[in-house]
Every structure is written in structure tokens, then in C-alpha cells.
Amino acid sequence: QVQLVESGGGLVQAGGSLRLSCAASGRTFSSFAMGWFRQAPGKEREFVAGITWSGGSTHYADSVKGRFTISRDNAKSTVYLQMNSLKPEDTAVYYCAADRRRSTIVTENPSDYDYWGQGTQVTVSS
Numbered sequence: 001q002v003q004l005v006e007s008g009g010g011l012v013q014a015g016g017s018l019r020l021s022c023a024a025s026g027r028t029f030s031s032f033a034m035g036w037f038r039q040a041p042g043k044e045r046e047f048v049a050g051i052t053w054s055g056g057s058t059h060y061a062d063s064v065k066g067r068f069t070i071s072r073d074n075a076k077s078t079v080y081l082q083m084n085s086l087k088p089e090d091t092a093v094y095y096c097a098a099d100r101r102r103s104t105i106v107t108e109n110p111s112d113y114d115y116w117g118q119g120t121q122v123t124v125s126s
Contacts, residue, residue, distance in 0.1 A: 002026040002115040004096050009120030012086055016124070020081040022096030022117055030074035033099040033106050035113060036081045038092035038122075048094070049081060050106030059106040064090075086124045093119040 008020040020036070035050040049070040050059045058070050067086075072079040079096055097113035099106075107113075 002029065002032070002098050002100070004098060004115055004117035006094065006096050006117040006120040009094060009122045011123045011125065014086060014088055014124055014126050016086050017082070017084045018086065018122060020083065020094055020096075020120060020122075022079045022081075024077045024079070024098065026077075028100070029077040029098070031100075031103050033102050033104070034070075034072060034079045035097045035099065035106065035108075036070060036079075036094060037097060037110060037113075038090075038094045039119075040092040043092075045095070045110050047108035047110070050108070051079065052106060053103035057104070057106065059108075061108075083122070086122075088124045088126045090122060091124050092122060094122050095119045 003025040005023050036048040039045040051070045055072050069082040096117045098115040100114045
């Protein structure tokens, strides 16, 4: 079993930055691909970014490419999402998720992820 706890959300003005963290419990964290997703009110949960077990490969949604950066520190069992140049449309609850079946491939499908955090709210004001 893996437990994920997100932190770092908050209120920021457009153009600002935030850094989200996702701390994982469990000794197998380093073998999982990890993803960040977000869900805005009235919308479906959508893929934001993902990273393979080693951090050697990353993948981003087109809407955040060039503004967001995903990274991980396996020694700390933590995955990060650095968000720069934030826009009001980035406002959502952000979730991290772990894919225990794939370590070297990042998928965008939420159904492929086995463990989820409780989410952290990000609000970007215009």
C-alpha cells in the first residue's frame, strides 16, 4: 500500500509560481511512475504531467508544456510539480498519483493509476 500526501497549493496571482510536493509512504515508491492530475469544478480530471521511476523521462499536457516541470527525489520519496507563469485556467484541485504497474512509461489515463492523494487546491487570480 502507498499513501500520497500533497502540499504546496494556495492562492497566487496570474504570472506567479507555486511548487507542489507529493510525499509518499511505502518502500516501493521508487519503482512507480508518478503523475500529476487536476480537476476544476464541473470538469473531468485531466492529466498534467508524469515522470518515470528514474526521472529519466517526463511527459506533459500541451496546456502546461514549457510552464510546469515535474521532478522526483526517490531518496525522499517525493515528487514535485514546479508551476510557473500560472494562469487563471490553471485553477483546480491538483492530485498526485502512482502507477504501480508501469515504471518506465507515463500514461495520461487516470484509470491506469492505482494510488491517489487527497489533492491540494491551486487558485490563480487574474
